Ligand SMILES: Nc1ncnc2c1ncn2[C@@H]1O[C@H](COP(=O)(O)OP(=O)(O)OP(=O)(O)O)[C@@H](O)[C@H]1O
């Protein structure tokens with residue numbers, strides 16, 4: 418009997434892209450999985466079990482071994498700094514982490530930066546030698562400079578539509594984001610065969626997508 422691989426799948430926008438990638442790689446996830454509200458989805462015919470997690474929690478499930486592997490954005494990996502292996506860059510859900518502000522922004526004495534990513538933002542400004550107060554928000558980050566909560570924000574930019582519609586500009590790109598396949602350190606040894614088999618299926622599809 419082969420061991421089932423437990424996969425922490427992020428609900429939301431990454432799931433759609435990750436499931437398409439799996440299907441292209443010859444892992445036929447049944448279509449009803451896309452719509453279900455079930456949180457634990459056994460897929461014994463594929464040797465998998467999906468755990469449908471909030472994206473930011475994926476590295477936590479994987480670090481503790483509640484999931485063997487997981488799919489998560491680089492943004493979350495950088496912010497959470499969990500003890501997991503990063504196995505593959507899946508090349509999906511591409512966007513970037515940037516410093517954003519109003520076009521007329523000028524450095525003041527007491528600078529405030531709002532973000533969903535306080536660790537990433539603090540580290541970035543520390544490295545730049547800039548002293549800022551970081552304010553943690555949980556969404557609609559672009560509101561903060563519009564209504565005077567913060568001078569600048571650190572947030573994700575994909576198409577730039579949110580910035581345009583709110584009259585904001587991207588000042589500095591901090592890093593590029595794509596989704597990654599991560600593994601629990603013990604699972605990586607104990608279930609190496611299954612994990613490697615999945616990576617071997619995914620790799621050529623990722624390479625083909627990257628070629629264009
Ligand atoms: N335009 C984008 N905005 C935000 N994240 C994006 C974008 N494009 C790709 N991503 C990736 O998708 C991941 C998950 O985003 P999603 O919006 O699904 O969840 P979330 O906002 O973290 O969670 P929730 O909506 O459940 O609070 C991000 O961590 C990032 O890696």
Ligand SMILES: O=P(O)(O)OC[C@H]1O[C@H](OP(=O)(O)OP(=O)(O)O)[C@H](O)[C@@H]1O
Nearest residue numbers: 556557558572573574575576577578579
């Ligand atoms: O460049 P764009 O294509 O406009 O994408 C970027 C926007 O998408 C994300 O927000 P999300 O939709 O996750 O909503 P949130 O504000 O609740 O985080 C992100 O925080 C930006 O606001």
